Amino acid sequence: AQSVTQPDIHITVSEGASLELRCNYSYGATPYLFWYVQSPGQGLQLLLKYFSGDTLVQGIKGFEAEFKRSQSSFNLRKPSVHWSDAAEYFCAVTNYGGSQGNLIFGKGTKLSVKP
């Protein structure tokens, strides 16, 4: 079955430190991969996406993610975290080949930032 695993439920990092949020997926077809961010009480904002081509993709707010097919991973990174990055981060996968592209989400990783 198709699934997305975010193994870290909650991560705390110090402001200015680097960040990596893990995402592993299980998907039979070529995946389209996304990272969304959700601030408290807010909707889902797209950070970045991967469809094809360069496996290192750049997103908004200084985030990047790397697609590794051999590891079925799409980890999110940021070299220097800001206090405003505190939020919940969701990895999602879909495929538009045979469906309307319903997103399958991971359970999310909550990021806290220490001053």
Added chain:
Amino acid sequence: EPEVTQTPSHQVTQMGQEVILRCVPISNHLYFYWYRQILGQKVEFLVSFYNNEISEKSEIFDDQFSVERPDGSNFTLKIRSTKLEDSAMYFCASRGDQAETQYFGPGTRLLVL
């Protein structure tokens, strides 16, 4: 920048009542979706809608749920007889033709008492 809007932002209802959640997708988009997020849990797909009909639905989307695009701009989710377990945040999303990104609205938080 175009965005998906949803109304109301919050809704409180009694168990057994009907609720209608409204969404205005981005104007030139063709694919529409509803998702829900129960507090503390992951976002789950409910239904997708294209060309004025449901294209896919999850097992959550049972007979008490329905969707409609009554005019050229609105996309609604109706829950006929709400249950306590329907309490959740409901997100609408839309996608353009030949595009891959789904854009989400801010959500409607539904509380069933």
